[in-house]
Amino acid sequence: MSETVVISAESKPHLPRGMHLKHDATRGEWLLMAPERVLKLNAVAVEILKRCDGKATLGEIVDQLAAAFAAERERIEVDVRALLAELVAKRMVDL
Amino acid sequence: MNAPQKVSEAIAAPVGILAELTHRCPLACPYCSNPIELDAREGELDTETWKRVFSESAAAGILHAHLSGGEPASRRDLTEIVKHCRDVGLYSNLITSGVGLSEARMQELADAGLDHVQLSIQDAEAESADRIGGYKGGFARKMDVAKWVKQVGLPLTINAVIHRANIARAGRMVEFAYELGARRVEIAHTQYYAWAYLNRTALMPSRAQTEKAVAEVEALRKVYAGKIVIDHVVPDYYARYPKACMGGWAKRTLNITPHGKALPCHAAETIPGLEFWNVREHSISDIWYNAPAFNAFRGEDWMVEPCRSCPRKSQDHGGCRCQAMALTGDARNADPICHLSPFHDKVAAIAATFEEVDANVPAGDYVYRTLKTQAPVA
Numbered sequence: 001m002s003e004t005v006v007i008s009a010e011s012k013p014h015l016p017r018g019m020h021l022k023h024d025a026t027r028g029e030w031l032l033m034a035p036e037r038v039l040k041l042n043a044v045a046v047e048i049l050k051r052c053d054g055k056a057t058l059g060e061i062v063d064q065l066a067a068a069f070a071a072e073r074e075r076i077e078v079d080v081r082a083l084l085a086e087l088v089a090k091r092m093v094d095l
Numbered sequence: 096m097n098a099p100q101k102v103s104e105a106i107a108a109p110v111g112i113l114a115e116l117t118h119r120c121p122l123a124c125p126y127c128s129n130p131i132e133l134d135a136r137e138g139e140l141d142t143e144t145w146k147r148v149f150s151e152s153a154a155a156g157i158l159h160a161h162l163s164g165g166e167p168a169s170r171r172d173l174t175e176i177v178k179h180c181r182d183v184g185l186y187s188n189l190i191t192s193g194v195g196l197s198e199a200r201m202q203e204l205a206d207a208g209l210d211h212v213q214l215s216i217q218d219a220e221a222e223s224a225d226r227i228g229g230y231k232g233g234f235a236r237k238m239d240v241a242k243w244v245k246q247v248g249l250p251l252t253i254n255a256v257i258h259r260a261n262i263a264r265a266g267r268m269v270e271f272a273y274e275l276g277a278r279r280v281e282i283a284h285t286q287y288y289a290w291a292y293l294n295r296t297a298l299m300p301s302r303a304q305t306e307k308a309v310a311e312v313e314a315l316r317k318v319y320a321g322k323i324v325i326d327h328v329v330p331d332y333y334a335r336y337p338k339a340c341m342g343g344w345a346k347r348t349l350n351i352t353p354h355g356k357a358l359p360c361h362a363a364e365t366i367p368g369l370e371f372w373n374v375r376e377h378s379i380s381d382i383w384y385n386a387p388a389f390n391a392f393r394g395e396d397w398m399v400e401p402c403r404s405c406p407r408k409s410q411d412h413g414g415c416r417c418q419a420m421a422l423t424g425d426a427r428n429a430d431p432i433c434h435l436s437p438f439h440d441k442v443a444a445i446a447a448t449f450e451e452v453d454a455n456v457p458a459g460d461y462v463y464r465t466l467k468t469q470a471p472v473a
Contacts, residue, residue, distance in 0.1 A: 005321055016278075018211045018250035022184075026108050026156030033186045035211040035250055035279060038110060038158055089321050091278040 005085045007058060011095040013084050014054030019092050021049055034092050048080050052093065058084070106393065108156030109383050111348035113163055113361075114145065116176070118353050118466060120166040121194040123229030124217065125461035126256055126291035126298055128361045129165065133466045134353040142172040144374065146179045148351060151379035153183040160185040165353070168195030174207045181208030188213060190254075193240035194233055201240070205247035212244045213252040213281075218261040219271040227260055229463045241275040252279040257308065257330075258291075258298040265308035269315045273323045280323055282312050284330035288362040288417060290464050297461050299449045302333050332446050336407065337414025337430035344392035344416060349383065357382045359389055362417035366391075366426045392416050392426070399427050401435045 007013075015021070021041075022031045030046045032039040041049070047068070051061045062080055066073040087093035118133040140148070149160060160180045167173055168191055180187040189204065190213045214237060218224035221234040228234075244251045253272035257265050265282055272280035284305070285291050285298050300308070309329055316325055331338055341348065341360050350358040355374040363369060370387040383389060391397070395408055402413040413419075414430020422431045423438040431438040 016250065017248050020186075020210075022158075024156070024158065031158070033158065033210075035252055036159065036161075036188060036213070091321075091324050 005088045007081060007084055007088070007095060009059040010057050012054050012057055013052040013061070013088075013093050013095055015049070015052060015092070016094045021046070032087075032092065034090075039092075044079055045083055048083055052084075106384055107346065109152075109347065109349055109379075110157060111159040111161060112148075112152045112157050112379070113161045113348060113350045114148070115163055115165060115350065115352050116145065116167045116170045116173070118165040119169040120164055120192065120464070121169075121230055122166070122192045122217075122233060123463035123465060124215075124227065124256070124290070125229075125294040125463055126258060126285050127464040128286075128289055128291070129464065130289055130362075130364060131293065133165075133464075135466065139170075139353045140351075140355045140374070142175055144355065145172075145176055148374050148379060149176070149180050149185055150183050153185050155380040155383060157379070158186055159188060161188045161190055163190040166192050166195050168193075168200070174200070174203050177204055177209045178207040186210050191215070191240075192228070192233070193237040194230065196240050196243070198239075198243045198246075201243040201249075202247050205249055209249060211250050211252065213254050214240055214244065214277075215254045215256070216268065216271070217256075219255075219264045219267045223260060227461075229461070238275070241277075245276045250279075251275065251277045252281060253277040254281040254283065256283050256285055257300075258285045259300040259304070260298075262300045262304050262308045266311035266315055269312060269319065269323065269325060273319060277323060279326065281326045281328065283326075283328035284308075286328075286331065288365075288421075290462070292421065293462050295445075299332070299445075300330075301449050301451065302446065305330050305333055331418075331432045332442055334432055335434045337411050337418075337432040339411045340415035340418075340430070343412045345383070345389040346393070346412075349379075349389070357386060357389075359392075360417065363388060365417050366420045397427055399429075401433075401437075402429045405429075405435070 018035055020033050022033050024031050030041045032041055047065060051064055062073060062077045065076045084093055088095060117139055118129055119136060152160065162176065167189060177187050187209050188211045189209055193214050216224060216237055217227040224234040225231050241251060253275060255268040268282060269280055287295050291298060312325060312327055319325065345359040350361060351374055352358065356371050357374060358364065358371060369391055372382050372386040398408060398413055402408050414432055416426045418430050419428045420426040422441055429436040431442050433439060
């Protein structure tokens with residue numbers, strides 16, 4: 001399903017109303033709260049979603065992550081696109 | 096059954112609470128999951144008690160508060176409750192028929208921090224929908240509510256319960272939900288408990304109708320990929336294996352009735368011998384870990400054959416305890432939906448009686464859901 005989603009480098013991903021990142025003290029983990037769903041997030045996903053504020057473009061988010069983690073840009077872009085494509089398909093992220 | 100039982104694994108914190116704020120409802124759907132014996136207005140928990148329950152829920156690790164009923168909008172303190180959920184960090188989900196909401200009230204709820212609205216529809220056509228819900232004008236009101244939800248910027252899920260009178264439009268309801276601006280749609284084939292069990296003769300579709308509807312909805316997943324998410328609850332009378340009911344008994348969520356009784360699921364009171372605790376006397380955490388009804392079917396030690404030695408037991412938990420009770424007379428038995436159950440022929444026999452029905456056969460008279468002891472609410 002994810003290949004049907006086209007994300008341009010200029011799109012500005014953001015969590016729509018009804019979606020939020022939550023650090024859950026009981027379980028000691030980061031969660032993505034959604035309507036009638038909860039997704040457990042790994043550390044990479046948390047860093048990506050924290051930057052999806054509707055202002056930064058996909059390209060800028062990748063730049064920020066590459067700088068913050070001194071990592072290869074191409075590698076990061078693959079991760080970011082994969083996560084966002086999955087969440088856009090689930091209607092949990094808007095572009 | 097009431098003696099505390101040893102639970103082999105550590106009990107995980109609960110993730111959701113379904114708060115039946117009231118059983119009052121303007122609609123009278125014949126498949127309502129509320130019990131036949133509805134809680135009267137007198138005796139409903141007051142605002143302060145509900146607030147305490149939600150504070151305790153958040154402290155116990157609960158993430159989602161599902162504000163349900165009956166019709167939760169029948170409670171005048173709904174906004175205050177929503178605001179409290181936000182204050183204690185719970186994700187609030189309003190499960191509503193829409194009747195009783197206004198444009199101003201929707202704005203108020205959004206301002207109070209409501210996170211999501213799940214709106215029920217009875218059909219994709221007004222006349223049929225109003226007949227099923229037993230409330231004239233209900234369909235038109237729901238169309239307004241969907242519009243208001245969108246206006247105030249809240250995400251919308253449309254919920255449609257499927258049965259003989261609307262099964263021909265199962266696919267249409269997906270399109271309709273999309274047209275109404277929903278991000279998610281639940282196409283839920285009727286599960287036969289409570290009022291639906293009472294009305295099974297009038298509600299149950301044939302296997303052919305069911306298979307056609309299921310295939311139709313599944314095919315729409317591709318068409319609507321990225322547009323609307325389809326959650327499909329498939330009917331179980333025609334299945335080979337049982338559903339993992341509630342994700343396991345007392346494993347994820349709890350229900351609180353309007354009068355404060357804590358249940359592991361909607362239908363748990365149909366199982367005789369279980370001891371339920373009330374939030375008036377016990378905290379949510381105490382109930383979750385210690386209430387006898389919650390520990391009655393936790394883990395797998397209570398299982399009998401064929402579940403006990405079944406490789407699927409950790410996957411489906413033996414299916415549904417209440418269905419085992421209703422159809423075999425013992426809640427510990429395998430859910431007889433399972434073809435391995437020695438009682439499966441009972442389910443097959445029930446299903447066989449519906450082999451011939453089709454959409455052209457009138458759905459028959461429903462026993463509409465009513466609060467017997469109470470005058471209709473104005």
